[in-house]
Amino acid sequence: MTAQRQQGHQNGSKPRFRRAFAVIAIISLLLLPSAAPAATTQRIIANRYSGLAIDGFDPVSYFVDGQALVGEADFEAAQGGVVWRFRNEGNRASFLAHPEVYGPQFGGYDPTDVARGxxxxxxxxxxxxxxxxxxxxxxxxxxxxFKADPERYLAKAEARWPALQEDLPQ
Structure with missing residues (x-):
């Protein structure tokens, strides 16, 4: 290897490696829903980087499938100032017809904490x-x-939610 190639190899490989590592780290942060924290200053919980409500999980799947399932980018809808994702067009249509039923209560905030104020x-x-x-x-x-005594937590959370909601920006 010539002296010029050796010098270029020594000086050029580290910056390229660092740039590649930085690009991979940024892509990982953007693609992993658990890597991006939720904003806790909104009326509906949304991922602060993607703008997706409840980290892109399909709110209807909790009722239909009995489990938390990630929605698809092909089935999105804007409602309540955030973007929601769904597994299919049927779930999307059901949510848009009745967001008050399928959307998480208290905007996705933990009701036991809401009950504490x-x-x-x-x-x-x-x-x-x-x-x-x-x-x-x-x-x-x-x-x-909460599951052991939902009435107790719901009564307190419903009483405190209006004041807490007022403090959250629109």
């Missing part, structure tokens, strides 16, 4: 459907406590 973003993977309404939770312990 604070807003903590719920995790779309930690959920419960109680009385035909979707609730998201920040911790498993919160979900378990």
């Amino acid at each position: 604070i807003t903590v973003a719920g995790n779309p993977r930690l959920f419960a459907v109680v009385e035909d309404r979707l609730f998201l939770f920040s911790r498993e312990e919160s979900r378990d406590a």
Whole structure:
């Protein structure tokens, strides 16, 4: 190897490696829903980088499939100032007809925390459907406590939610 090639190899490989690593890291942050935290200053929880409500999970799938399923980019709808994703056109149509039924209660904030007077973003993977309404939770312990006595938490959360909601920007 010539002296010129050796010098170019030594000086050029590290910056290229660093740039490639930086590009991979940025792409990973954009593609992984769990890598991007939710904004906790909105009336409906949305990913602060993508703008997707409940990290792109299909809100209708909780009712229809009984599980948290990620929606598809082909089936999106804007509602409530955020973008929602769905698994299929039927789920999208159902949500648009009745967003108050399929959307998470308290905007996706953990109802046990709302009952305590604070807003903590719920995790779309930690959920419960109680009385035909979707609730998201920040911790498993919160979900378990809520499921054990939903009336107790709902009464307190519903009483505190209007004041908490006023503090959230539109």
